[in-house]
Amino acid sequence: MLTSPPVFTLLCILSMVQAEVGPNFKECSEYFYKDQVPALGVAGTHICQRYKNRYHFATLYDTQHRIPVYSAYIFKPGNGQGRPTTWFVEPQLVSSKWSPEMMYESQCPDKNKALLGKNQALDEDYDNLHREIHRGHLNPYSHNIGESAIATFTLTNAVPQVGAMNSGVWRVHEVKLHTLFQNRCSKAYAVVGAIPSANNWINANRVNVPDYLWSAYCCVDNNGKPIGSGAAWVENKKGVKVVEGSLVQLVQFLKSGDIFDKNCK
Template sequence: MVPKWGATAPDVVSLCQRFRNRYHFATLYDTHHRIAVYSAYQFQESNGGGREKSWFVEPQLVNPSWQAEMKDGYWLGKDHPGVYQGERQALNEDYTHSGFDRGHLNPNGHHAVPSRNATFTLTNVVPQNRKLNQNAWRIHETQLTSLFRAKCSRAYVLVGAIPSADKWIVKNNVNRVNIPDYLWNAYCCVDNNGKVIQSGGASARNTESNWVEQYTLDELEEFLQQFANQPVGELFYNNCR
């Protein structure tokens, strides 16, 4: 189950991220800001590999009648020459020379192949401060990996971004991709019987400050409520209690 929060906002679409004829995770995507509200996934033990050299786009965001499977933008362009792919989503060239990393929300290191490959879609990344992405946030993701391996039979995770009011990657004088003010995540860890073992959350300012703040789920919901026009509600079923 994914949270209802954010799903009724204008310009937001729900994506089931499909790769190699299989669904791997879910994303709530904001087509105005061209970043995800959040990605939702179940942790998997990584078996290495699975790093894509290019980035996928969502054909269904170009034309709803097109395939629901992510595709390399180059090859999508070969299939549909002359059709602009970036009206409702970010493109790889938006990030080129932007000074920002293509920061995964759903991290590739939390998956085995082929789900690991599926995380390399531009609907699953946001413009992330390089220092944060490569230091504190990376360390936080690694710590979650250790926790999930040690304690959880299953771990359910949400990772999202809070858009900024006026910071954008600009290309040709057009606001292309919103640069979020914050990244956040939440997890619910259960045993083989579905009994809750542990839960928690975190947030980080998308700046050089390079610091991750830890929360309980209740504290994280209070944090998110500051930026919401509607009740955040439960992030997990029964709030992972």
Template structure:
């Protein structure tokens, strides 16, 4: 029977067919994806790197965050998300990959890397992205950029995509950086919304090597930056942090202007604002 729900389903199907999928030319191509950035401001960070792709991270047919991904180094430049108070739920046991980095014609939603490989025998999934086996016995954690603890289910589950992780020193990942993420959880309780960027600075030549092949760049630094706004959208506070990806296990907190200065050391072009008006009134 034709009814309002049939009409809604057809409209939803048509809408999704218009979306190119998770891998897009630019984040502005998908309105729901651009919303993860403060006032829609996309930072210039890493845009000039060869081989970067824009991923609107989709899980259970919903967008949860955005990732600028470096297919050469096989780590993210950054992930952008809006903080959500956790509603509990355990850690995801699967590790997802991006099907469209294997074949642009494949479905855009992240998939369990193991089962995607089982369903496509003979097709190598890791040409443009890291795989779970790259991290096995590497001595490095699969370090979340966008942390699962900053989301409610199902957004929490979506952070377990390998396009959102880096080889992170275990001591840093499990101690100072984890403590920093927990501290931000408390700070963000004051925000109506908290917009966050979190990424990595690749090393010059330090890699996870498998079978004599450089597979995943081991970053020199991990970093984040954030903009907290009230219910009127007005900035309340902002900041950022950097940490050497070593057993030094130290997180250095910085202002947004100091973050721009930090990034400028690694960029040949002007870095510019990380958030609209640098999260000021």
């Protein structure tokens, strides 16, 4: 149902630091419950999202559609205030000689737009869309704090999301999860993904506008024992409602394998 081609196995610019982009999530497996990667049956580019010399979450990235397949993170209660206005890009999707840390386009060694945007979305892809299409976070800014919150502002964590849906029912869903995670879970593992469309794009077929967004969570207690789970999905258009259900129902909807180990049971 979801497709994306693998890209390069890249090395980081500092020989003693593990690469951020590579063939697996070995360096940031902590963001997956019991280190299990969702069994979606798709290939993609594995990004351990690195900012200020540490990893903050994990993203499987689709370089063909130039959107993430999903981002996986551990909830850290934030207040959603002081949001950045500038978005990062992933340097190692451009060159293995570039920094392993996310950076702004203006910081890249080469400013050639064709080079920068070959495997990923750029800020200019969202220009002139006004409020109709947002840079929609998968890992929400409000579910993080401090540097982890800032790190969510990378275009490898964003999809073109219908503005009315993003600021409406999906925002309500994110707030609901924030409250649930904060009040019920000692630790909450979350995975949020997107299903690309067949023929809906922005900026002359450069960045795919997904048909659906989905989310899944697994709550554990202080001993790491599962105490709750759930899922949701929504069409990426105006006038829709978020469908809430179980992890099993989400797996059926995605026609995939388990999102979490043993469905978080």
